[in-house]
Amino acid sequence: MPNRRILRLSGSDTDSFLQGLVTNDIAGLENGLVYAALLTPQGKYLADFFLKRDGDTVLLDVADTIADDFVKRLTMYKLRADVSIKDSGLNLQRGTGAPPAEALPDPRHPDMGWRAYTDQAESDDGTDWDAIRVRHCIPETAIELTADSYILESRFEDLKGVDFKKGCYVGQEVTARMKHKTELRKGLSVVRVDGSAPVGTEITSGGKPAGKLFTQSNGRGIAYLRFDRANGEMQAADATVTFDR
Missing domain, CATH: 3.30.1360.120 (Probable tRNA modification gtpase trme; domain 1)
Known part of the structure; x- marks a missing residue:
């Protein structure tokens, strides 16, 4: 704690x-x-x-x-x-x-x-x-x-x-x-995580930066994402990350 x-x-x-x-x-x-x-x-x-x-x-x-x-x-x-x-x-x-x-x-x-x-x-x-x-x-x-x-x-x-x-x-x-006055284009979301990665690991989508992966538990994690790039399977070190919209 x-x-x-x-x-x-x-x-x-x-x-x-x-x-x-x-x-x-x-x-x-x-x-x-x-x-x-x-x-x-x-x-x-x-x-x-x-x-x-x-x-x-x-x-x-x-x-x-x-x-x-x-x-x-x-x-x-x-x-x-x-x-x-x-x-x-x-x-x-x-x-x-x-x-x-x-x-x-x-x-x-x-x-x-x-x-x-x-x-x-x-x-x-x-x-x-x-x-x-x-x-x-x-x-x-x-x-x-x-x-x-x-x-x-x-x-x-x-x-x-x-x-x-x-x-x-x-x-x-x-x-x-x-x-x-604005629509949020970035933010924290829950993602599916296959594997694991250190807290703060960069997430990429199609080789482009898409966010960062933070706390993980039971096959899910909290990620900070660029929503326009959070599509399909993404990578965070050796982990595969999927955004559930």
Whole structure:
């Protein structure tokens, strides 16, 4: 299970600070976990995370591998706002079995189970998360989600990670334009995979670049594809890849 860092944001400006930065509407915190992202002004991915109301503070659950840079970015935006960003001292528990009392459903998909934040060691119940992610084309931090990603190509609308009615946030203009004025020509999709290839292997179709292959499980994988070239059998190293439209 990927390590997570659970941050605590506190201060009188916390809600307005987050609302002006992240892709989702934090009003959803009153109903459970909120999945969201922080983007560059050009609309590209910087980080994805979960938010949870905890009394008069907000917990932020982010991958440990990007947490330090993420905190630096939040601090840059904070300026004089009354917001404190600290490690919470809590850890993530998650699973797909019977949830503990403090658990909340993962908002991305019902099959992703529940998440809870406690002072116990980080743990899960042995669920094959890659199999679930591949089945439902759910991207993971630093695997399918990278600095080159646009969140609509990464299925954030389907994963309830972006709100088009909430108003301005960093990268909102580019994201809204992709939603309303263009047809996506690239994006993440589930593909059939005969064989295996390292994460990030280039996919070719007729000798031309057609995308990249990422997480694989049970004969399928998550791929980033150029849809105009995703035809017939494609190659990713020694693996044969087929796009099911």
